[in-house]
Amino acid sequence: MTPQEIVTRMYEKDAFSQWLGVRILEVDQGHCRLSMRVRPEMCNGFHIGHGGITYALADSTLAFASNSLGQHAVSIETSISHTRIVQPGDLLTATSQLLKDGRNLAIFQITVTNQKEETVALFKGTVLKQKSWDEK
Amino acid sequence: MTPQEIVTRMYEKDAFSQWLGVRILEVDQGHCRLSMRVRPEMCNGFHIGHGGITYALADSTLAFASNSLGQHAVSIETSISHTRIVQPGDLLTATSQLLKDGRNLAIFQITVTNQKEETVALFKGTVLKQKSWDEK
Amino acid sequence: MTPQEIVTRMYEKDAFSQWLGVRILEVDQGHCRLSMRVRPEMCNGFHIGHGGITYALADSTLAFASNSLGQHAVSIETSISHTRIVQPGDLLTATSQLLKDGRNLAIFQITVTNQKEETVALFKGTVLKQKSWDEK
Amino acid sequence: MTPQEIVTRMYEKDAFSQWLGVRILEVDQGHCRLSMRVRPEMCNGFHIGHGGITYALADSTLAFASNSLGQHAVSIETSISHTRIVQPGDLLTATSQLLKDGRNLAIFQITVTNQKEETVALFKGTVLKQKSWDEK
Numbered sequence: 255m256t257p258q259e260i261v262t263r264m265y266e267k268d269a270f271s272q273w274l275g276v277r278i279l280e281v282d283q284g285h286c287r288l289s290m291r292v293r294p295e296m297c298n299g300f301h302i303g304h305g306g307i308t309y310a311l312a313d314s315t316l317a318f319a320s321n322s323l324g325q326h327a328v329s330i331e332t333s334i335s336h337t338r339i340v341q342p343g344d345l346l347t348a349t350s351q352l353l354k355d356g357r358n359l360a361i362f363q364i365t366v367t368n369q370k371e372e373t374v375a376l377f378k379g380t381v382l383k384q385k386s387w388d389e390k
Numbered sequence: 391m392t393p394q395e396i397v398t399r400m401y402e403k404d405a406f407s408q409w410l411g412v413r414i415l416e417v418d419q420g421h422c423r424l425s426m427r428v429r430p431e432m433c434n435g436f437h438i439g440h441g442g443i444t445y446a447l448a449d450s451t452l453a454f455a456s457n458s459l460g461q462h463a464v465s466i467e468t469s470i471s472h473t474r475i476v477q478p479g480d481l482l483t484a485t486s487q488l489l490k491d492g493r494n495l496a497i498f499q500i501t502v503t504n505q506k507e508e509t510v511a512l513f514k515g516t517v518l519k520q521k522s523w524d525e526k
Numbered sequence: 527m528t529p530q531e532i533v534t535r536m537y538e539k540d541a542f543s544q545w546l547g548v549r550i551l552e553v554d555q556g557h558c559r560l561s562m563r564v565r566p567e568m569c570n571g572f573h574i575g576h577g578g579i580t581y582a583l584a585d586s587t588l589a590f591a592s593n594s595l596g597q598h599a600v601s602i603e604t605s606i607s608h609t610r611i612v613q614p615g616d617l618l619t620a621t622s623q624l625l626k627d628g629r630n631l632a633i634f635q636i637t638v639t640n641q642k643e644e645t646v647a648l649f650k651g652t653v654l655k656q657k658s659w660d661e662k
Numbered sequence: 663m664t665p666q667e668i669v670t671r672m673y674e675k676d677a678f679s680q681w682l683g684v685r686i687l688e689v690d691q692g693h694c695r696l697s698m699r700v701r702p703e704m705c706n707g708f709h710i711g712h713g714g715i716t717y718a719l720a721d722s723t724l725a726f727a728s729n730s731l732g733q734h735a736v737s738i739e740t741s742i743s744h745t746r747i748v749q750p751g752d753l754l755t756a757t758s759q760l761l762k763d764g765r766n767l768a769i770f771q772i773t774v775t776n777q778k779e780e781t782v783a784l785f786k787g788t789v790l791k792q793k794s795w796d797e798k
Contacts, residue, residue, distance in 0.1 A: 264435035270442065273431050295409050298453065299400035305453075305465060306406065306446020313441040317434065329441060330631060331603045331652050333469035333741060335769055335788065337762045353784055354745045358654060359602060361743055361784065363771075376761055376769065378786060380603050380743065382630060382654075466767060467739045467788050469605060471633055471652065473626045489648055490609045494790060495738060497607055497648065499635075512625055512633065514650060516607065516739050518766060518790075536707035542714065545703050567681050570725065571672035577721040577737060578678065582714020589706065589713075601713060605741035 255387045257283045257322035264321060271314045274307070278318070279347070284355060286319035289347045292340055303340025311348045312364045312377035319350035320360055320381040324388070327360065327381040334377045338368070345369040348377075358383055391523045393419045393458035400457060407450045410443070414454070415483070420491060422455035425483045428476055439476030447484045448500045448513035455486035456496055456517040460524075463496065463517040470513045474504070481505040484513075494519055527659045529555045529594035536593060543586045546579070550590070551619070556627060558591035561619045564612055575612030583620045584636045584649035591622035592632055592653040596660075599632065599653040606649045610640070617641040620649075630655055663795045665691045665730035672729060679722045682715070686726070687755070692763060694727035697755040700748055711748030719756045720772045720785035727758035728768055728789040732796075735768065735789040742785045746776070753777040756785075766791055 255263075261281045265271060274296075280287035290311055298304040312334060320327035340346065347367050354361040359380060366375040391399075397417045401407060410432075416423040426447055434440040448470060456463035476482065483503050490497040495516060502511040527535075533553045537543060546568075552559035562583055570576040584606060592599035612618065619639050626633040631652060638647040663671075669689045673679060682704075688695040698719055706712040720742060728735035748754065755775050762769040772785040 266435070267437065268435040268440070269431045269433050270440035271434065274442075295405045297405050298407065298450075299402070299404040301403065304404070304406035304446060305449040305468070306410075306442055309445040309449070310440060310442020313445070314434075317441075329472055331469065331471045332441070333467065333605070333786070335467050335762070336465055337764070337769065354743070354781065356745070361745065373762065376786075378741075378784075380652075469650070469741070471626070473628070473633065490607070490645065492609070497609065509626065512650075514605070514648075516788075538707070539709065540707035540712070541703045541705050542712035543706065546714075567677045569677050570679065570722075571674070571676035573675065576676075576678035576718060577725075577740070578682075578714055578718020581717040581721070582712060585713040585717070586706075601744055603741065603743050604713070605739065607739045608737055 257281050260321050260387050261318045264318060274310060276314055281318065281322060284319060284323045284352045285350055286315050286322060287349045288315050289345060292342050292344045292346060294342050297342050305336055308336060308340055308366055308375045309334050311346055312366055312375060315348040315350050315364050316362055316379040319362055323355065323360060325386050326384040328384060330380045330382050332377065332379040334375055336375050338372055338374045340374050393417050396457050396523050397454045400454060410446060412450055417454065417458060420455060420459045420488045421486055422451050422458060423485045424451050425481060428478050428480045428482060430478050433478050441472055444472060444476055444502055444511045445470050447482055448502055448511060451484040451486050451500050452498055452515040455498055459491065459496060461522050462520040464520060466516045466518050468513065468515040470511055472511050474508055474510045476510050482510065529553050532593050532659050533590045536590060546582060548586055553590065553594060556591060556595045556624045557622055558587050558594060559621045560587050561617060564614050564616045564618060566614050569614050577608055580608060580612055580638055580647045581606050583618055584638055584647060587620040587622050587636050588634055588651040591634055595627065595632060597658050598656040600656060602652045602654050604649065604651040606647055608647050610644055610646045612646050665689050668729050668795050669726045672726060682718060684722055689726065689730060692727060692731045692760045693758055694723050694730060695757045696723050697753060700750050700752045700754060702750050705750050713744055716744060716748060716774055716783045717742050719754055720774055720783065723756040723758050723772050724770055724787040727770055731763065731768060733794050734792040736792060738788045738790050740785065740787040742783055744783050746780055746782045748782050
């Protein structure tokens with residue numbers, strides 16, 4: 255399967271990414287770029303984007319980017335720093351960078367920016383690689 | 391303001407925690423325990439709970455527990471390990487433990503379990519303390 | 527091999543743990559407790575314990591505790607928060623807690639305290655399990 | 663004080679960085695690049711570089727880079743992934759990248775490479791900024 259086929263298959267059935275309104279901007283082997291618009295129901299008690307929304311966008315980016323390497327990939331450990339307030343109406347874009355691609359593990363940095371190209375979150379994720387997407 | 395008043399004020403306006411169906415089980419100074427049921431629209435392409443859902447529950451727990459110390463608290467850095475698959479229908483409970491309460495910073499461990507009391511995620515969060523909830 | 531045999535074999539050849547003056551207080555399956563005294567040459571430009579010293583003690587604890595489960599274990603991701611200043615002369619003790627023991631991965635929390643039983647660092651480590659210590 | 667003056671003052675008294683044999687390759691405002699050679703006494707029971715050595719080099723880089731911004735900076739949270747084995751004799755170089763420079767906090771990515779320019783570790787550190795180096 256190609257990276258695009260893998261991500262399409264994952265995305266089509268991904269109910270939460272669809273609730274988020276995630277759009278796929280780019281997919282390549284080991285790379286993915288997603289965007290979404292922050293809606294009022296995604297905000298917390300301070301009327302700013304809930305940390306779980308930004309994390310979810312980055313986590314979907316991690317899932318798509320890591321599986322696009324060709325093996326099923328399971329998240330082991332992720333960390334996120336929320337570096338700037340997210341406002342309702344913001345258009346967020348998450349871009350992956352493959353930091354390490356090993357035999358068993360891959361590590362990605364994912365940067366989330368707003369429509370002004372300001373960084374709103376820095377995310378790092380480590381995945382464990384399992385069987386190939388081509389295996390039955 | 392009491393811990394309960396702070397958390398009530400935060401929760402009442404927290405649209406995303408309400409979308410998640412978060413219920414507040416316990417609040418005390420520097421402590422919080424929340425639960426929620428995983429619905430189908432919270433699942434990813436593998437029909438299991440999206441990592442963003444578990445993170446969001448833990449992040450709300452961090453927000454409530456840290457603000458209940460009496461000062462406005464802003465998340466600096468969080469990390470999460472998803473240690474067991476979350477199934478649709480699972481009832482998740484997130485419980486905070488205050489690891490460190492310093493002058494400027496507080497650190498919490500948050501453990502998320504399912505209805506069988508199996509740990510599904512381990513979350514650590516660091517917050518920066520700001521002005522008191524009693525200040526105008 | 528028993529947990530004690532595994533740790534003894536690792537420790538005997540571990541030149542840096544010996545430079546640190548690490549003493550093994552307890553070893554059990556999936557558990558380890560180490561101590562060491564902070565010497566002046568372990569301090570930084572502020573005349574306090576260098577972060578690398580506390581990390582190294584915790585990292586040795588992780589290595590011994592995780593290998594004592596019976597499989598070769600390789601560190602994947604570690605994080606540490608230095609929560610209190612370490613002074614020259616302090617006697618540090620690192621105690622492991624096994625948070626998760628899976629088929630491929632194990633996660634440990636390691637708490638480092640001083641001689642007053644004050645926590646000086648919180649460390650979390652994830653390891654990948656490989657072949658058994660009994661295999662040739 | 664200039665970035666160079668701050669780092670010189672920190673380094674001159676930093677006994678552990680000197681034990682490590684750290685050399686300062688570059689210092690600029692919010693940036694630092696250090697190198698060191700791995701000696702046999704820095705290795706663990708597998709005769710490879712102890713994780714604490716690589717961490718210590720990255721942590722010194724974080725300390726110098728963050729203080730060079732002009733305010734005293736205290737490490738809050740650090741994480742490191744050891745992505746490739748370090749051999750005795752390796753020449754390690756740690757290079758900082760300033761990811762976020764806020765009013766209270768700064769976040770750095772530090773990449774450690776060997777003499778073949780292979781990445782051996784990825785480090786992220788968050789610091790809390792305190793009083794200016796120019797204040798008495």
